[in-house]
Amino acid sequence: MRKWMMAAAMGAALLAGCGREPTAVRAPQQPRLTASPLAVTLTGPIQPQYGISCAYTATATGGTPPYTYSWLSSGISGSGSGDTYWGTISTTGPKTLTVTVMDDLGEEATTSITRSGTQSIVGCR
Numbered sequence: 001m002r003k004w005m006m007a008a009a010m011g012a013a014l015l016a017g018c019g020r021e022p023t024a025v026r027a028p029q030q031p032r033l034t035a036s037p038l039a040v041t042l043t044g045p046i047q048p049q050y051g052i053s054c055a056y057t058a059t060a061t062g063g064t065p066p067y068t069y070s071w072l073s074s075g076i077s078g079s080g081s082g083d084t085y086w087g088t089i090s091t092t093g094p095k096t097l098t099v100t101v102m103d104d105l106g107e108e109a110t111t112s113i114t115r116s117g118t119q120s121i122v123g124c125r
Contacts, residue, residue: 038063040101040109045124048089050117053078054124056085056097058111063103072098076115089117 044056056076060067060083071080075095078087089095098112 035064036062038101038103038107038109040099040111042097042099042111042113044085044097044113044115046115047118047122048115048124049122050090050119051088052123053086053088056087056099056113058083058085058099058101060101060103060109063101063107063109064105066104068102070100070102072100074098089115092116 039061041059041061042056043059045054048054058069060069067083069080069083071085073085073087073096075091075093076085076087076089076097078085080086080099085097085099087097094114094116096112096114098110100108100110102108
């Protein structure tokens with residue numbers, strides 16, 4: 001590339017010596033890098049014990065970091081901070097946790113998991 005730029009500069013100098021105006025020399029364009037599409041996965045315990053606070057973790061890939069995370073829960077009480085949600089199931093029946101990730105360019109990806117608690121002493125497995 002350096003030889004090409006030197007040749008272009010020399011060509012412009014030669015044109016200037018002939019009394020002609022040099023034309024603008026255009027540098028070659030670099031290929032644009034495109035990020036892979038934004039995606040998110042959500043993991044957590046398969047059947048958490050009632051009343052035990054368990055961690056659910058979102059993993060964002062692709063897109064353009066940094067990422068922001070928004071959490072929505074139906075039946076899993078708790079709160080999310082960044083890529084982690086700490087939640088507790090205290091009643092029977094299926095409960096759903098949804099996370100939406102937004103990248104630096106405003107692209108979004110969403111995923112959900114559904115869990116049911118257990119009375120067995122299993123903790124957060």
